[in-house]
């Protein structure tokens with residue numbers, strides 16, 4: 360009799376005790392889609408004020424979600440900015456910034472060190488399926504590719520779309536809007552294999568967006584993380600026939616509108632597949648507009664500077680978070696950073712933040728879901744391995760200034776810092792240092808505190824073959 364009584368208990372345990380919690384645990388984890396553009400400026404979207412680039416899908420995403428107006432990258436050029444997003448750490452710590460080479464090149468020897476933990480590795484450990492689509496730029500040799508950095512699969516170009524140039528002595532502007540694809544012999548890769556060279560860049564944006572849509576449809580049973588890093592609107596610019604001439608802003612606007620169209624398809628797919636209520640989508644950019652390319656570079660709206668420098672235009676970018684029914688909709692004026700993506704995603708997925716290293720990223724979950732104050736109150740503006748400026752609350756102090764890429768290249772270490780109140784003066788026009796030296800002292804202390812436990816990583820960008 361004793362044994363018979365045990366049978367139903369055993370069955371109950373099978374049905375409710377063992378299986379159910381595991382299923383519940385999996386479905387609790389939200390999916391993540393991070394859409395990361397290249398050189399798209401703060402002012403390049405309709406929702407951030409561009410008058411002639413039409414981005415209805417991103418505008419709607421911002422209206423339904425949270426639009427951040429003080430959202431920063433940790434470097435104003437591609438490689439270090441991407442390293443920061445992937446690791447949640449200022450690139451100085453991983454060695455993914457350098458004073459000898461600003462980014463990685465096709466003849467670079469190194470890439471993101473294996474000792475770094477990427478957000479993909481952290482999420483994969485939590486049971487996520489992961490894929491990287493688009494531009495990587497954290498090392499093109501096999502050991503540095505996405506498939507060795509936490510991503511189950513990869514489809515994209517390993518570095519910038521203007522590299523491997525075969526321009527035969529022509530200047531970019533000799534061809535204006537119709538530069539031949541073959542002038543940039545960039546490989547398109549699937550996992551670790553080259554599948555197309557040169558990458559057909561006219562259709563690349565469309566193919567990246569479609570790859571994300573296909574991935575969503577075929578991976579909806581388990582939580583997923585999609586890192587979709589468009590290689591445009593970094594020059595050279597290309598669009599598919601469907602978007603050629605679609606924008607009053609010219610080819611640059613056409614490119615953004617094609618990216619926007621892809622965002623619409625991704626959001627639509629999430630809705631159709633019943634995943635919208637369990638998926639957070641983030642849209643942002645790796646650095647500000649490359650203004651030296653004039654109409655082929657973007658706009659940072661009212662912000663000063665551009666790609667490559669530490670004025671606001673170089674490092675403040677659009678930041679849109681969407682998760683219907685979960686994110687508290689609105690405009691968020693608090694500080695946030697791509698550094699925070701690592702910590703926020705790992706935290707939302709129920710994971711632990713690594714304790715064996717310094718993680719600079721902060722958890723934005725309560726700000727996103729409940730509208731609470733952001734935990735971030737400061738941002739350091741590195742150029743290479745040097746801190747050029749720092750922001751604390753509303754105030755930003757510049758210690759060193761320098762232009763970039765052919766625009767006011769001269770480096771100037773300032774005798775007295777420049778100080779701006781960015782809430783009042785986002786264009787950094789009115790230096791208020793003289794009347795606010797105590798604020799500069801506070802920013803000095805912030806930098807000093809950061810330096811105290813800083814161990815710079817070995818330079819991963821300098822060595823070339």
Ligand code: MG
Nearest residue numbers: 397398437645
């Ligand atoms: Mg870039």
